[in-house]
Amino acid sequence: MAAARGAFSLREVLAAFQTCVTERREVLLGPYLCGWRGLIRFLHSLGAIFSFVSKDAVAKVQIMENYCRGEQREKYVSLQSMVEYELANGLVNAQRRSGRPDSGCRTVLRLHRALCWLQLFLEGLRTGQEDSRTSVICTDSYNASLATYHPWVIRKAATVAFCTLPPRNTFLEIMNVGTPEEAVAMLGEALPYIRDVYGITQELFAQHKLLDLP
């Protein structure tokens, strides 16, 4: 059953990442962006202190949704078709601020790096002790992934925002899955799918030398 409009559903996020990968190991952009929309919905529930994060995530998802609905939409069905199309047509701007719109490749790369943070964070939540602090799990996951790509001011703002996160068990409860134990079980189910999407994307971007796009 679909979640009420606006409400977060981990089950739907899980289903989105689960349906992302085709039998030919392609990553479909439709469900990929659906998964992100679901995660952003959860971020909104964490309060205004995270609005600088959600604004950036929404902007990036929006760029991709525009490509997926645009004139070249058939080229934006999967990550693989997008990479092939943008590279073949010189659309992957090596220099940012070249006056060209952000390419799909550089935009997905930002989301892909955030997916690395998400994996670490969810794994930390899943395996953490009952009394572990979400803020510590989140900070450690961030420092081991996304922080490398962010300037000092963003790192500082992120670290301050993380301090407002509720304790682990409360956090698991607000995920709206049931008891903390049920939430942990669902994280265990969701993580392999997220890892799979991450792994395929990483390999694709590495193969085409797209992992450092400015």
Ligand SMILES: CCCCCCCC/C=C\CCCCCCCC(=O)N[C@@H](COP(=O)(O)O)[C@H](O)/C=C/CCCCCCCCCCCCC
């Ligand atoms: C299953 C439920 C539990 C977990 C729910 C987590 C929900 C997370 C939702 C979204 C994650 C945030 C995605 C952030 C994308 C950031 C992309 C990025 O790196 N952008 C920077 C570079 O962009 P360009 O300038 O090159 O275009 C940009 O500078 C960043 C700006 C905003 C700050 C990003 C801070 C990221 C912190 C990530 C942790 C979110 C905290 C969630 C707390 C649970």
